[in-house]
Amino acid sequence: MELFEVMTTSGAIREYLDVPVSDQTVYEILNAARFAPSGGNRQPWRVLVVKNRESRRRVRELYCDGWKEYMAHIKKGFVPFAPIDDGKWNGPAVDLDEAAAMTFNNEYANHLDEAPIFLVLLARLEDLACLDNGLDRQSIVGGGSIYPFGHNILLSARAYGLGGVMTTVICRREADMKALFDIPKEFAVAALVTLGTPKKFLTKLTRRPVEEFTFVDKFGGPTLGAPTR
Ligand SMILES: Cc1cc2nc3c(=O)[nH]c(=O)nc-3n(C[C@H](O)[C@H](O)[C@H](O)COP(=O)(O)O)c2cc1C
16 A cells, blocks of 8 residues: 555554454564654563453453543543643542443443454553653653554554554553553553454544644744645
């Protein structure tokens, strides 16, 4: 596939056909994804390929816990877990017991453990040069050394006719994930990526146009107009 087509049509795929994907294919996907950039080229990623069925079910349960919290935030009108006006995360904005008691119906969460490929992305904290550490706001730079790798996995999967989604609500249950998979303390759980053969490709993506997020010379200044062809 042509590069721009892949970039502009790789939507989040959360429903998969019941078609197995070989280890060889997973290897090839990761073999391309590993060329992702990272701060200082430290490549902080490790990948758990989870095949054990019981572990996958447990991850699904943990994911559902996180999802309930996420939805509880939305129901109360918050951007889930977002830093607020002081630029910092100030703890859960909802009553977590109340959130845990919520019922919800989410197809992806309900069938998460059935995804043909199940990859837990880990980041070695000691390898993250967080250049915004110590600033009086939420740190974000560290994630830049792991999520390009995650997105590369999704793009690479397209070459094999596969699709997937990178998810992070599982990070709400990092302690349980560490216990489940014997993850050493110097690693963070960065994401869960599920992949498979899409029931259907979602290629019409809703994204803001360049004019809405670009300024010239000064924040709030003129936008960068589309080229005249
Ligand atoms: C950092 C990150 C975290 C995400 N976490 C989740 C998640 O926990 N659960 C989920 O279903 N999707 C998750 N997504 C997928 C987004 O919801 C998806 O990329 C976005 O809504 C665009 O969807 P579309 O490609 O279908 O337009 C995440 C995406 C990113 C980049």
